[in-house]
Amino acid sequence: MNDLDAKAANVLGAVGLLVAGAVREAVTGVVGAGGVLGEALIAIKDQPGRTADWLASVLRISQPGSAHLVRRLTEAGWVARGTARDGRSRPLRLTEAGERVAADALAARQAVLAQLSERLTRRQRQELVEIADALLGPEARTEQLLAELCRLCDRDSCPRCPVHAGWLRVCGRDGGGWDGGDS
Template sequence: MNLPPDASPNLLGALALLVGSRMRSSVSASVGAGGALAEALVVLKDQPGVTAEWLGQVLGLTQPGVAHLVRRLREQGWVERRPGADARSRALHLTTEGTAAAARILHARQEALTALLAPLTSEQRRHLEDIARTLLHDEVTDDRSLAHLCRLCDRARCPRCPVHAGFCELTGD
């Protein structure tokens, strides 16, 4: 391959597409649904009790889009609505089946990403982790952008989350 002197942006773009494609494929296969449905399950696992409006903002959906998403989640038996913080709001919570589906999604995602990393040495993996931490650290501007960026993350696997650390520095927490 004949690459220009600094091919890193182009290679990063190709890598992002590869990673995204593998994650989408594995997530979809794990629960028979991908995209916003899968993302919503993981978000609701980590943020139970949010409103449909908040979920829609995190996932980048319009009001009709999030209404359709919540209806589909309820039809699958993955989400239930409960009384919210005030008389007009409804809080979204995963059902037992929804919690199990979220666990399958995270497991499938972990397997797909682990397989992608298999050719790397331990040292290369440490370098990749350092690079990812550096690139992710300053990408969050508010709590919704934090939830958006980490919408498919298995938070238990990243106790020193650089995205959350950047958010805490930004907000002074």
Template sequence: MYLPDAGAPNLLGALALLVGSRMRAAVTGPAGAGGALAEALVVLKDQPGVTAEWLRQVLGLTQPGAAHLVRRLGEHGWVERRPGADARSRALHLTPEGVAAAQDVLRARETALAEVLAPLSDEQRDNLADVARTLLRHEVTDRRSLAYLCRLCDRARCPACPVHEGLRDGGS
């Protein structure tokens, strides 16, 4: 078993907090609120037609929380409900305004992450990307965990997604 040096876990934890807070702050502006509203826009952009239940599970919300989120998305004019796979379900689709809002969220996220990466050399960025690929590919267990891990990703910028590869390869 590998035991990292004493500082590595603390550094990773601090880095995770830095990146998380910068992303949350960045996406709050375009979405008008942080957290689930911005995440829902991106999830629905990349997975049109999912149900509120799927969205609830991917975002880790309670059933009332998901209902409130879908209601807020509708109030902004960002989502429309269409008939789902069965008579009881409703498929969620972004409106053109919702797609534009999702793009705004992704642009803000990218700007914030670029600022975090700015002090690194090209070689350091490549090394960081290699480490991230290795760690992420082993975390996915099913389609829901894939959607969870990539809920704020700009999937167009990551054509060879290591998280998706991990799902396809069984997390190896």
């Protein structure tokens, strides 16, 4: 590995930590607790009707951890459990209060990410979009990975998501990629 390759890899790791920490802090400020509460709310918002087992796999937590998480979300009044079709797994959906908290968490996430991206020139932001497309698109090899990678995304901000496009390519459908837009 040459100096540029080593530095690029190292800097990518540092940027990842910067972004993850800033997002975690912003979402935690809204949700009132750290961990996966915010991720769970946003994942359920994006895919209502999924089960606690699905949520556990997306958040990469244990089944008991998922059960505890769903209980906390239910006790907070943010999640309602539906009627089970198979008698065991009950679909999850956000309550009105949960929808508000999820929307607030996404807004806080977007605000902190906008602050970070404002440090870049328009050209650098376009290059960042292209870099993200190159890094994220190939990772979406399954629907599960798609859900994992987008578990904290504001899908309205990203109509041509590189992760979804990558997953569509895996499925044999043209998914395009980010066009960068004007934002």
